[in-house]
Every structure is written in C-alpha cells, then in structure tokens.
Amino acid sequence: MIDLDIKIYDTLSQKKQFLNKNRVSIYLCGITPYEDSHIGHSRTIIVFDVLRRYLESQNVEVKIVQNFTDVDDKIIQRSIDENSSIYEVSNRFIKHYHRDFDLLNVKHAHMYPKATDHINDIINFITQLINKNVAYITKHGVYFSILKFNEYGKLSKKNIDKLLFGTRVSVDYKKSTPYDFALWKFVTTPPIWNSPWGKGRPGWHIECSVMSSKYLQPNFEIHGGGRDLIFPHHENEIAQYESCMNTPLAKIWMHVGVIKINNTKMSKSLNNVIFLHAILEKYDPNIIRLFCISTHYSKPINYNTNSFEEAKIKWDKIKLCYYELLSEQNFNDCADVKIDKLIHDYDRKFHDSLNNNFNTVLALSSFLSLVKQLNFYLNENSLTKYDVTESLSTFQKFFKIFGFKIPITTYDAKNLINSLIKKRKILREHKKYYEADQVRQQLENMNISLLDYQNRTVWMKK
RNA sequence: GGUGAGAUGGCAGAAUGGUUAUGCGUGGGCCUGCAAAGCCUAUUUAUAAGGGUUCAAUUCCCUUUCUCACCUCCA
Known part of the structure; x- marks a missing residue:
C-alpha cells in the first residue's frame, strides 16, 4: 500500500508543504487571450494537468479554477488594431486556447472564470479595500497602497525600502509610492464600466484575488502559475486579499519555471516566441507533454532545436x-x-x-x-x-x-x-x-x- | 544595485553525507528476404575553482569565478 504523502515546494515559506489527502483546490493563473498560446503556456498548463491527474489517481478530489484575463491593454490594443471589440478578440483566442490544449489532451478546468463577468465582484472588493483604508482614489483611478500592507514583498522576498530606491520604475506623481498599483483605472474609451468612483475598468491584479476567493475556500491548497508571475502579480494578489480578509489566500504558492530559447528569454521583441499550434503541426501531442515533464517543473527549460x-x-x-x-x-x-x-x-x-x-x-x-x-x-x-x-x-x-x-x-x-x-x-x-x-x-x-x-x-x- | 535560482560525463537532465540515475550520442557484437527496429556489451577522471567541517562531500559551511531569472506586461 502506498502512502499518499505529497509535498510541494511553497514559494512563500520556501519549504515543502504537505498537501491535503482528500481534497485539493487549485487556482491557476491562466492566459490573457490576445494571441495564440506558446510553449511557455503549455508547460505551465501541462504541469498542472499532470499534477491534477496524479492526485486524482490517488483518489484526491481536485478542483481547478483557471481564469481568463479578458480585459487588458494588449487585448484592447488588438481590438483597436482590428477595429473590433475586446470580446471578439478574447473569444477568438479563448477558442484557440481550447483548440490547442484539447489536442494536448489537457483536462478541462472545473471553471474558467473571466474578468469581464466579475466586474460587480471586483467593484465590491475594491469598495472593501477603500473602506479598510488600504486603497485610495486619485483623479486617475483607485490605487492600492503597498505601505498599508506591511507584509508587502513577502512572496517575492523584496524589501520595500530597497524597492523604492529602484530606478526601473519611473516615479509617477499620481501615486503615493511608485509601486502602488491600480485597482481601477478611470478611462473614457471602451471598454468601460460604471463604478462608485467613476467610469473605467479594473486593474490587472484584482480579478485573480476576486475570482479565487469567490470560487474557492479561504486558504485553498495551491495557487499556481508561471515563475514570472511572482512579482508583481502574485505579490499584489496577496496584498489585496490578505489586507481585506485577514487570512492567507492560499496554502502553497507553486511556480513553474519559464522556457528559454537558446538560453535567452522568449519574448515578442526578440521575435523568438514559439507558438503551440506550430509545434502541434510537427509533433505528436504526447511528445510535447513529454518535453514539458522532462525537466523538474521548478527549473527553467532551455529550449533548442533538439529538444x-x-x-x-x-x-x-x-x-x-x-x-x-x-x-x-x-x-x-x-x-x-x-x-x-x-x-x-x-x-x-x-x-x-x-x-x-x-x-x-x-x-x-x-x-x-x-x-x-x-x-x-x-x-x-x-x-x-x-x-x-x-x-x-x-x-x-x-x-x-x-x-x-x-x-x-x-x-x-x-x-x-x-x-x-x-x-x-x-x-x-x-x-x-x-x-x-x-x-x-x-x-x-x-x-x-x-x-x-x-x-x-x-x-x-x- | 537588490532578491532568488543555478554551475553534474560528448549532449539533455535527476539524485544523494559513503552504493549504476535515466535518456540520447559514440564503439563493438547479436539478429536480419526487404523495411525498420530491438537486444547485448563497452564508453569518458561527470559533479565550476579554492579552502573548511567530517571516518567519508558532488551533497553541509566559507570565499572566488561564471550563468540565468525577477525587480516594466509576460505562463
């Protein structure tokens, strides 16, 4: 008889933590559907798919919630370029997402909540943050004050004082400190929604706090995503959620390493992004899955032509x-x-x-x-x-x-x-x-x- | 500059305070109508450098060198 004693490394505590043996809830930060998925996405999704399958094989009840960030600058830009709406853009690429990942034999998440379906929840959440006095309103939007959350930086191990010396972020007169981030942005061009503070749209980080807490119990088992989401995205999620709820958002923060191309970062500007559909044309989906699990999930994979x-x-x-x-x-x-x-x-x-x-x-x-x-x-x-x-x-x-x-x-x-x-x-x-x-x-x-x-x-x- | 992760044989890539990772590649053999593959066997001082702790270190500690990531949106 095999004893189920599964440990997963937690980025926050920097220790391996035991998983619950009966029930595991996972919130996975999904994609922003503004273009086709690339092999980096596939790695993260496949890692969590295999984890889920493994847990299920051990009779653990798994629930996965994976969001689509369907309102975002890049989607808006694309919709402007195409002279269409953000919904046309995001729906198209969500369709592509499912096309690619169904081919990869990835089990569907139990829910795929979208940011635009949760505007009211987002507004309610921001209202609570304002009431708790951790968010403030300027003429440009509603911002979260990182200094009000004294554990800010605990996930990414950043020291706020040192962070504030950073030269990478230009000091913005709109905000109290440069690292304060938008919860709600006042804008006049679509997409816009009404809010108690003015017309606008939500910031980038708020949706995940809102949707994870809406669909999963507090302190759920695993919050996952790519390594590059640790800062600022997950750091901000923690700040938002915990300063509002006074309880930990998730028990384990699990991060999947990035894929590098010839030892450099995969990025649009370097024009070295490898799209999933291109790989799927050449290789059996099983091979792509095998590639993704042939390196420990926490480490970067250096992709080259032999991979x-x-x-x-x-x-x-x-x-x-x-x-x-x-x-x-x-x-x-x-x-x-x-x-x-x-x-x-x-x-x-x-x-x-x-x-x-x-x-x-x-x-x-x-x-x-x-x-x-x-x-x-x-x-x-x-x-x-x-x-x-x-x-x-x-x-x-x-x-x-x-x-x-x-x-x-x-x-x-x-x-x-x-x-x-x-x-x-x-x-x-x-x-x-x-x-x-x-x-x-x-x-x-x-x-x-x-x-x-x-x-x-x-x-x-x- | 800050934080984090690394440096393992020809390559990819695990693990470990003392025992062959695994896969690929390469040499030889077996098998073989064709085709393709498979099996056996061999293969290199493999743990960045220097020091320390220890009966024993690749594994722990210190120093040095180098690499990468994050610090701006990114899975």
Whole structure:
C-alpha cells in the first residue's frame, strides 16, 4: 500500500508543504487571450494537468479554477488594431486556447472564470479595500497602497525600502509610492464600466484575488502559475486579499519555471516566441507533454532545436514497448512470473518521486527503467501471459497520469491484425516474399506498420 | 544595485553525507528476404575553482569565478 504523502515546494515559506489527502483546490493563473498560446503556456498548463491527474489517481478530489484575463491593454490594443471589440478578440483566442490544449489532451478546468463577468465582484472588493483604508482614489483611478500592507514583498522576498530606491520604475506623481498599483483605472474609451468612483475598468491584479476567493475556500491548497508571475502579480494578489480578509489566500504558492530559447528569454521583441499550434503541426501531442515533464517543473527549460527530437526518441521508445506487449502472442507460461517484483519496485520509485515535490523527471526515469527490463524479457521471450497483462495495465495507468494518448485498437481489429500477421508469417516461411509484402501493405493501409524481430512480429498503429 | 535560482560525463537532465540515475550520442557484437527496429556489451577522471567541517562531500559551511531569472506586461 502506498502512502499518499505529497509535498510541494511553497514559494512563500520556501519549504515543502504537505498537501491535503482528500481534497485539493487549485487556482491557476491562466492566459490573457490576445494571441495564440506558446510553449511557455503549455508547460505551465501541462504541469498542472499532470499534477491534477496524479492526485486524482490517488483518489484526491481536485478542483481547478483557471481564469481568463479578458480585459487588458494588449487585448484592447488588438481590438483597436482590428477595429473590433475586446470580446471578439478574447473569444477568438479563448477558442484557440481550447483548440490547442484539447489536442494536448489537457483536462478541462472545473471553471474558467473571466474578468469581464466579475466586474460587480471586483467593484465590491475594491469598495472593501477603500473602506479598510488600504486603497485610495486619485483623479486617475483607485490605487492600492503597498505601505498599508506591511507584509508587502513577502512572496517575492523584496524589501520595500530597497524597492523604492529602484530606478526601473519611473516615479509617477499620481501615486503615493511608485509601486502602488491600480485597482481601477478611470478611462473614457471602451471598454468601460460604471463604478462608485467613476467610469473605467479594473486593474490587472484584482480579478485573480476576486475570482479565487469567490470560487474557492479561504486558504485553498495551491495557487499556481508561471515563475514570472511572482512579482508583481502574485505579490499584489496577496496584498489585496490578505489586507481585506485577514487570512492567507492560499496554502502553497507553486511556480513553474519559464522556457528559454537558446538560453535567452522568449519574448515578442526578440521575435523568438514559439507558438503551440506550430509545434502541434510537427509533433505528436504526447511528445510535447513529454518535453514539458522532462525537466523538474521548478527549473527553467532551455529550449533548442533538439529538444523535441529528444522527447520524440523517448516517446517512441515507450510507445514501441507498449505495442510490443500488445503484439505479444508467444507467452512463455513455463517461465517464472517476473512482473510483480518489477512493478512493485517501479511503483515505489514512481510514487516517491512524484510525492517529493512532484519530480516528474525521476518518475519518468523509473518508468524507462521498467521499459528497459521489459524489452529485455520480450527479447528473450520469457514473459508469461500474466506478465504481459500486468505490464499493459501498468502502461495504461502511467499513460493516464501523464496524459499520454494512444489510439485504441478494438478487440476485433486486434484479431484481424493478428490473423494477417500469422498469414504473413507462413508466407515468409515459404519464402513467398511478394505475397508477404502484399499482406504487409494491406496492414499498412489500415495504418498498421510491422516490425520483424528475431522470433516475433510487432505491429504498431501509426 | 537588490532578491532568488543555478554551475553534474560528448549532449539533455535527476539524485544523494559513503552504493549504476535515466535518456540520447559514440564503439563493438547479436539478429536480419526487404523495411525498420530491438537486444547485448563497452564508453569518458561527470559533479565550476579554492579552502573548511567530517571516518567519508558532488551533497553541509566559507570565499572566488561564471550563468540565468525577477525587480516594466509576460505562463
């Protein structure tokens, strides 16, 4: 029996914290839908998808809320450029988001709240902040006063005094201190909403505090997002929420490392953004998933042209072993049962790795070791039927947790394939190679390719 | 300048106070109608440099060098 004792590193306390064993609620900062998603987004989303799948496999009840920031300068700019509305822009890219991530076999979040659907909640929240005297009104908008929240900087480990010396932010006469941030901006051009303080639109950070507290219990388990959100976004979320509610927003702040391109930051200005749809045209979604979990989630990934090729090789290895097991017909039922010990060892390593701050890399390597052993036994033809059945079910569990998808082959299809392979085998034994190749072609037309080994033939679905 | 994270074999990338990570690549072998792959085996002093603690350090501590991230919107 495997004990579920999952620890996740918390950015705030800088320690690993235990997760609740029964119920885990996650608020994940989603995307701003002003353009297509890139591989950086996919990493964060996939990491949390695998985490969710893993927890669910351990009978933990998971709830994920993932927002869409559908009002933002970039969306507005795009809508102006296109002479359309922010809703047209955001709806289009939300559609694209789902198109891409459905292909990646990412489970849907339980909710996808949008900022524009929560304007009233946002206004109410800001009102409370004003009443608590931590926000103030200027002629440009409503601002949060970071000096009123004396723990400001605790997440990103920033010292406010030093921060205020910073030269990166120009001192703005509108605000009390340069790092005060807008809760509500007064504007006269659409999109605008009425508020008690004047027409305008919400600031960037307020929606997440509002929606996470609306849909999840106080001090929910995990608040997640990319590393680059730590400051200022998550820092500000904490400030807003905690100065209003006097209770911690989330128990664990979990941050996923960024993807770099040739050791530099991926950014629009450098023109090196790699869009997900472009990768999806070239690579199997399983390969993209494998790429994303092949480095520990907390570390940056340095992407280069080989990255996906390497993930592809790894995936092919796993897939091949799966099909070898599926193709196996010559069971050696005189042999000892080997699989129980193998699976037992693998299971322990696999769970230990994931339980210890979600080390997918180590979990993956334990699976690859299992694959290696199975390949060895397959090659010497020493697996029993029980071994093969158990191995296949281990593969399926593994696929389910990591979200890998393999086309299903029906029972009837399998029978047909096996009978054709048998037919071809006899033809080959009689050196009727032309006819044998015709059978192979017939299978090829069914999208089945064959691999002849010393003592067996393996089929594989393309 | 501040804060944080790093520096592991040819490459990617884990872990660890004492034991082979794993994958790729490379050499050799087996197998082989074709095709493709697989299996076996070998492979390099692998832990940035210097010092300290210790019976023992790649792992802990100190110093140095270097890299990256955040400090402006960013997953």
